Amino acid sequence: GINAEYGKQWYQRRVRGAQRTRASVTTLWNCSSNILAVIYEGQDQCHVMLYSCSNYCWQLKQHYTYETGNITFLWDHEDEHRFHIAVDSRYICYQLTSKIITCSSTTTLVIDDKKVNTTPMSTMCIPPPMSYSQLVTNSTCNTIGCHGDDAWLLCSDRKICRFNNVSHSPPGEILPDESYTLEREFPLDSYTCIRHLVMVTQSKAYCVALVNDVDALLTLELSDKEVFVVSCMTLEDTAVNMIQHPQSGTIVVQLYSGELFELHDGMLEPWGSVNMRECVRFSEMEVAVFEEEMVVIGRTSFNHLYMDTRLWNYDCTSISLHKTHLLLTSHSHTLMCVALNQPAHVARTTEGVVDTGIRSLERGSRLVLSDPTSSRVILQMPRGNLELIHPRPLLLTYLAQLIDTFQYRKVFESVRKHRVNMNFILDYHPEQFLTKLPDILSQLTSQYMELFIAELSSEDTTLTMYSFMGTQSTAPTDKVNTVCKALIDSVADNVIPWLNTLISCYVKIEDVSTGLSKLKSLYSTYPTETEAAIKYMLILTDDDTLFNHALGTHDLDLVLLVAQHTQKDPKEYMLFLNELQSYDEVYRKFKIDEHLGREKYAIQHLMCCEGRFEEVCEFVTKHSLHSTALQHYLFGTDQYKTVGTCLLFCLKGRVKWRRLVFCLDSVRS
Secondary structure, three states: OHHHHHHHHHHHHHOOOOOOOOOEEEEEEOOOOOEEEEEEEOOOOEEEEEEEEEOOEEEEEEEEEEOOOOOEEEEOOOOOOEEEEEEOOEEEEEEOOOOOEEEOOOEEEEEEOOEEEEEEOOOOOOOOOOOOEEEEOOOOEEEEEEEOOEEEEEEOOOEEEEEOOHHHOOOEEEOOOEEEEEOOOOOHHHHHOOEEEEEOOOOEEEEEEEEOOEEEEEEEEEEOOEEEEEEEEEOOOOEEEEEEOOOOOOEEEEEOOOOEEEEEOOEEEEOOOOOHHHOOOOOEEEEEEEOOEEEEEEEOOOOOEEEOOEEEEOOEEEEEEOOOEEEEEEOOOEEEEEEOOOOHHHHOOHHHOOHHHEEEOOOOOEEEEEOOOOOOEEEEOOOOOEEEEOOHHHHHHHHHHHHHOOOHHHHHHHHHHHOOOOHHHHHHOHHHHHHOHHHHHOOOOHHHHHHHHHHOOOOOOOOOOOHHHOOOOOOOOOHHHHHHHHHHHHOOOOOHHHHHHHHHHHHHOOOHHHHHHHHHHHHOOOHHHHHHHHHHHHHHOOHHHHHHHHHHOOOHHHHHHHHHOOOOOHHHHHHHHHHHHHOOHHHHHHHHHHHHOOHHHHHHHHHOOOOOHHHHHHHHHHHOOHHHHHHHOOOOOHHHHHHHHHHHHHHHHOOOHHHHHHHHHHHHO
16 A cells, blocks of 8 residues: 555665665555565565654664575564564564663663664663664664673674673764674574573573574573574473563563573573463563562553562553662553562552552653662653653652762752752651761751751651651651751851851751850951851841840840841831940840840849839839749848838739738738
8 A cells, every 4th residue: 555655665765785676675564554564585585674663763673684585474464563474484473572672771772773772861861763872783783682781782694793881882883892703503593583682791691592493592602703502492382571680680581371480500490489370471571579579570462560470450551670669650641669678469469559659640651761770760752752750759769778878968969959858868867867967067068958957847757748668767856956956066166167057057946046146256257257147047037036136135236237137227226226325234134125025034134223123113013023023132121021012012903812911921021
């Protein structure tokens, strides 16, 4: 039809140097019209090339070569990823799978003809077909195997190209570090059907190949520019999956029947205690470790998710294995995070996913990878663009790891960037925070601690909003006062760089007067820094409150210094300050305390003033401070009797007869 004709014209424009007069070119679309097969039949060889379109860009994904001049190719009518080939009286059925290949768990590798596009997703987020660098080979790359930061590229010209330090490669095109040729005895049909390449070391790998029309597990070794087959073990059935756990190196093989085996010392052993009759064939598979118990995570072509043989989810669209969590997306457009630090039997139940481990996604989002060294998760949208997110469970686990390794600078930066409650920094490990506070301050600046103090509260976040972390907190009872006082003691020897932090602590514990007194003592030596600190204090408190606190220190110079930086009109306070300046020191303190409503302190100052006893009596009667006055004057003096008489009249007016009798006896005596 139209698609086939378009594919043929498109292919003829792409293929260079083809002898079209002597060769036949045929194009066939699969049943979903998303994969184009181009069959090139020459005199001595036949080539089958499979193209797919990604982000409106066609890429050559597979290239098979057959030493014959004629083959028969047919797409399957039911499965869009299956095709059939008849060659030299032999029949071969191919089952294609779509898999995201990563190197070092963070660098993506995308096959595109003679190039493999690589992008280190840990530092950038570039959607295909664009890339940061390209691994260049002499022929089409068919299979990729990775070990650590190294990659093996199995090409259509019977060569394996090895690239070292792929994640740290420079931008642009990169040539292979080493090239190895398959040994002469290696059967051609085996090479054509090589798949599931798993690297064990830099020079050893396992793969599955078709040997004498039967699947076999091959052990490959690189030596002297050649690839040698060390061992060949025939399999009972077709191998459909082979995956390696990145940390432990455990290799799991699944056959077409669904049976699971562990590859151990070149031999296949049944996987754990799994009942082989209950195994299901997976289209995507991972190996996770739940509290030292290994579990196979598999997703079927019907989007069913299994943990070993137990059906766990009915609508899983993609999975990704993080160092601490299992991530999966669903048809309900959500991302679920399953913690690996829990028993496997708990993870297999719905209790393994808490509400905070579920977040909404854009419709059709698929997981690309999750960075095991951080909390980065890359998703691909239906339009092809990539998005970077930091799920809360992964982020908090990452922060906990940073705290355990004493990297508080990164912790504060991440908490500020991702708007995590800063109380978590203290609540997760309070003993370490309080005992090593000077060392923590050496990693930080005052700005970070100002934000921390501003958000500091008595709430224990590990028991409330972040309770799903499951940590046992031992936070102090009076957390705010304890932390602020510890900070004040820690910065006492080096106040100026931490002046705003010091002020924040005094404001947090509602001891503004002490903070102002500290600023007053520093003003003569550091006037610029002190004035900046007063302006900062005005941000934390309002003008009237700070003015009253300054007034409560009874230091008019400090009051004037604070008033000059407020928004107050000088007419509002200069007359009052001039009036206070005219009084003697003791009476001035009385007037200030009276103005601030601190009557108990005011009466103490007033009673110390000579010649103001009548004013004392009036003030005592007005504010009912008879008991305070009686404690000040000596028993039996005229002042004591006068204050007692005032108390008698006060009690008589309030009809408190019992107390009146005792007071009358005391005055008479």
